[in-house]
Amino acid sequence: MSLNDEYDTNPLSDLDTVDLLFGDLIRVSRDGECFVAVDHLTHIAEVGSTEAEAVNNLRQAIREHINVVKNTLEQMRDFDRAFREDAGDH
Amino acid sequence: MSSDLPHNLPIQNVLSLLGEFDYSEVPKSDRYIHLRRFDDRTVITIPNRARVHRAVLRSALIQGGIPEKDFTERLKGAISVSGKESILAHVDILGFKSLLDEAKESELRFDELLNHYHKALRSAFSRIKSVTEVRHKYDWKRISHVRVYTDNLLFVSELRRQTGGESEFGRTIDEIAMYQLELAIEGFFTRGGVVIERAYCDEVTVFSPALMDAAGIEKRALFPRIILEDSARERLRRYLKWYNNPAFCHFNDMVVIDPDGTWFINYLYVLRWFNDDMMDMMERHGEKLPVSEGPYFPAAISELHQHRDHIKRRLAEFKDNPVVFRKYLWLACYHNWFCSTYFSEDGDAEISDVGITLTFESCFAAKSEVNHIN
Numbered sequence: 001m002s003l004n005d006e007y008d009t010n011p012l013s014d015l016d017t018v019d020l021l022f023g024d025l026i027r028v029s030r031d032g033e034c035f036v037a038v039d040h041l042t043h044i045a046e047v048g049s050t051e052a053e054a055v056n057n058l059r060q061a062i063r064e065h066i067n068v069v070k071n072t073l074e075q076m077r078d079f080d081r082a083f084r085e086d087a088g089d090h
Numbered sequence: 091m092s093s094d095l096p097h098n099l100p101i102q103n104v105l106s107l108l109g110e111f112d113y114s115e116v117p118k119s120d121r122y123i124h125l126r127r128f129d130d131r132t133v134i135t136i137p138n139r140a141r142v143h144r145a146v147l148r149s150a151l152i153q154g155g156i157p158e159k160d161f162t163e164r165l166k167g168a169i170s171v172s173g174k175e176s177i178l179a180h181v182d183i184l185g186f187k188s189l190l191d192e193a194k195e196s197e198l199r200f201d202e203l204l205n206h207y208h209k210a211l212r213s214a215f216s217r218i219k220s221v222t223e224v225r226h227k228y229d230w231k232r233i234s235h236v237r238v239y240t241d242n243l244l245f246v247s248e249l250r251r252q253t254g255g256e257s258e259f260g261r262t263i264d265e266i267a268m269y270q271l272e273l274a275i276e277g278f279f280t281r282g283g284v285v286i287e288r289a290y291c292d293e294v295t296v297f298s299p300a301l302m303d304a305a306g307i308e309k310r311a312l313f314p315r316i317i318l319e320d321s322a323r324e325r326l327r328r329y330l331k332w333y334n335n336p337a338f339c340h341f342n343d344m345v346v347i348d349p350d351g352t353w354f355i356n357y358l359y360v361l362r363w364f365n366d367d368m369m370d371m372m373e374r375h376g377e378k379l380p381v382s383e384g385p386y387f388p389a390a391i392s393e394l395h396q397h398r399d400h401i402k403r404r405l406a407e408f409k410d411n412p413v414v415f416r417k418y419l420w421l422a423c424y425h426n427w428f429c430s431t432y433f434s435e436d437g438d439a440e441i442s443d444v445g446i447t448l449t450f451e452s453c454f455a456a457k458s459e460v461n462h463i464n
Contacts, residue, residue, distance in 0.1 A: 043153050064124070072131055
C-alpha cells in the first residue's frame with residue numbers, strides 16, 4: 001500500500017497502517033481543558049480529553065480522510081474515462 | 091502556533107462559511123464531515139461535532155488552502171461584532187474641488203491631472219494599506235482598516251485596553267504622517283483630524299459617531315494640517331505623563347503645538363527620521379557622503395526641497411486669493427520652522443520672503459500643563 005499510488009484502490013485495512021505512515025508526523029499539544037493532535041502531513045486535527053484519545057481520534061480521522069480522497073480520485077477517473085469514451089463515440 | 095481564530099464555532103457556521111469558499115459536503119459517515127469542491131480533488135475532513143475547536147478549524151483552512159484572513163473576514167458576517175475604542179483619522183486633500191474644476195477644462199488636462207493625482211495617491215495609500223493589512227492579518231479581531239473615497243481617507247485602528255492604546259496611537263500618528271508627507275512631496279497638501287471614539291470597521295462597514303463630524307474636523311483644522319481633536323489630545327496628554335524625558339518620548343517630535351494652541355502632526359519629521367536612519371546606516375557601513383550634499387542624506391534634502399518648491403508655487407498661484415493664500419502662508423511658516431529646527435545646516439531649504447515667523451513647540455512642553463491640571 002502506498003499513499004502515492006493512486007491506482008491502489010484497496011481501502012486501508014486498519015489503524016496500524018495509519019500509525020506506520022503518520023506516527024512520526026503527529027504532534028500533540030494541550031489547549032486548555034483538551035488535547036489537540038495534528039497530523040503535519042494531511043493537516044488534519046482532532047481533539048480529545050486525553051492525549052491518547054486525541055491521537056486515537058486523529059488516527060480515525062486520517063483513515064476516513066484517505067478513504068474519501070481515494071474515492072474522490074476514483075470518481076474523477078471514472079468521470080474522465082466516461083467523458084473520453086463519450087467524446088470518442090462522437 | 092498562536093492563532094486569532096475563535097476558540098470554537100458552531101459546526102453550522104463553519105459549514106456555511108466553508109460553503110462560501112465553494113466547499114460542499116460529501117456524504118460519508120456520521121463521525122466525520124468531508125467537504126470538497128466540485129472540480130477539485132482537495133478534501134477537507136473535520137469531526138462531526140456540535141462545535142468546531144479552533145485547532146480543527148485552522149486545520150480545515152490549511153487542508154482547503156483557504157487563507158485565514160479571508161475566512162475571518164467572512165466570519166465577521168456570521169458572528170456578532172462590537173465597537174471598540176479606536177483612533178480614527180479623517181484626512182482630505184486641500185483644493186481637491188478646484189482640481190476637479192480644472193479637470194473639466196479639457197480631456198487632455200483631465201488625464202494629466204488624473205495621472206498626477208493617481209500616482210501620488212496610489213503610492214501614499216498603498217503604503218498605509220500594506221501596513222494596515224499586515225496588522226490586521228496578525229490580529230484579525232482588532233479593528234484596523236483604511237478607506238479612500240475621492241480625496242477622503244478614513245483610518246480606523248482599535249486601541250488595546252491592556253496598554254492604554256499607546257502603541258496603536260503612536261503607530262497611527264506615524265502612518266498618517268507618512269501618508270501626509272508622501273502626498274505633500276507630490277504637491278497635494280492635506281488637512282484633517284484625529285479623534286478617539288468608539289468605532290467598528292470591516293471590509294463592508296464603517297460605523298462610528300465620529301463620522302458625523304468629519305466635515306467639522308476639516309473646518310477646525312483650518313490650515314493644511316492634521317489636528318488632534320479634544321479626545322485625541324487628552325489621550326496623548328495621558329501618555330505624556332508616563333515620560334520624564336522627552337528623549338524617550340516618541341510623541342515629542344511627532345506632535346507639535348501651533349501658537350494658536352492647536353496640536354497637529356509634524357509630518358515633515360518623517361524626513362528627519364528617514365535622514366537619521368540612513369546616516370546611521372551609512373556610518374555603520376563606513377560610507378561617506380558626497381561633500382557637496384552637506385551633512386544630510388541627499389534624498390531627505392531633495393524631498394524637503396520639493397516640499398519647499400510646491401509651497402512657493404502655491405503662494406505665487408494664490409497671491410490674489412487671500413483665503414487660500416493664508417493657508418499656504420501658514421504652511422510656509424511651518425516649513426521654515428521645521429527647517430530651522432531639524433535641518434538647520436541646510437541653507438537652501440527655507441522659503442525666503444515669507445514675512446512671518448511662527449514658532450511651534452513640542453507637545454512635550456504641555457506636560458507641565460498636565461501636571462498642573464492634575
